[in-house]
């Protein structure tokens with residue numbers, strides 16, 4: 001069974017929601033959205049770390065206003081026992097400060113933390129709507145010496161994720177690949193957010209792909225169990241499952257699952273120990 005992590009959005013009330021639904025010891029990664037800023041990510045990350053969760057804040061390069069802000073963030077991580085971050089470019093059209101891309105941010109994280117912080121980076125099995133595939137690969141090659149693993153963008157096809165992991169190996173990227181998988185999220189929310197974060201094309205493709213794929217998008221919630229079972233057929237390709245929960249945490253723990261549905265619809269029931 002794969003180790004798992006849950007990605008959450010630092011919305012109002014999220015700490016209470018997590019403590020009510022997610023067992024201590026779970027690894028939680030905290031997004032950094034342009035309209036939220038990094039302050040919100042860090043406040044929630046520190047609170048959850050102090051409660052006993054293993055926490056990974058996302059740091060968006062373009063959202064940082066100055067180097068001193070990064071120094072403060074790393075000091076807060078150190079004080080809260082946070083030993084890992086996820087470094088991404090950031091969706092803002094322009095950099096707010098000195099970092100335009102993830103690698104520049106990673107160089108300073110490595111330097112200021114003395115190498116004491118692990119850094120995850122993003123991967124795109126289906127490409128990126130506004131960045132060419134070769135540029136993404138070049139960026140990954142430039143980042144890998146500072147990175148500990150790749151987390152893929154949300155993807156709905158096991159072969160696509162497995163082929164992507166194979167492609168990275170052939171191109172000289174040796175990092176472990178965590179598969180980014182949507183949790184049991186209401187289908188309408190998934191379609192709306194998928195379009196917003198650039199996986200709309202993949203969702204559209206899925207909806208035209210015949211009965212099996214259509215089943216993924218029918219019903220009230222997306223069910224990741226089939227995708228995970230397919231990923232498990234080639235355990236050497238992916239290192240773990242990164243669930244995009246979109247804060248659907250009671251579904252994640254299986255609490256909202258009606259007794260008639262298989263227990264595997266909940267995230268916790270397919271969790272492995274990290």
Ligand SMILES: NC(=O)C1=CN([C@@H]2O[C@H](COP(=O)(O)OP(=O)(O)OC[C@H]3O[C@@H](n4cnc5c(N)ncnc54)[C@H](O)[C@@H]3O)[C@@H](O)[C@H]2O)C=CC1
Pocket residue numbers: 060061087088089090091092093100101102103122123128130131135136139140151152153154
């Ligand atoms: N996959 C994920 O989980 C997440 C992805 N993203 C977004 O994906 C994009 C790429 O992020 P990284 O892979 O960390 O890139 P990166 O910072 O390592 O840069 C990779 C390449 O993409 C270009 N690029 C980076 N951000 C861009 C942007 N906002 N618009 C246009 N081109 C951009 C860079 O110039 C470079 O050629 C960003 O827009 C990022 O915010 C954001 C949050 C999470």
Ligand SMILES: Nc1nc(=O)c2c([nH]1)NC[C@@H]1CN(c3ccc(C(=O)N[C@@H](CCC(=O)O)C(=O)O)cc3)CN21
Pocket residue numbers: 009010011012031032033091153154193196197198244246
């Ligand atoms: N390009 C890109 N940007 C991202 O930020 C991102 C990705 N891709 N890929 C994977 C995850 C998923 N992301 C997201 C994006 C939006 C919401 C979201 O729920 N947005 C709400 C607002 C939430 C709030 O303000 O509390 C929305 O309605 O837009 C969640 C996770 C973050 N990550």
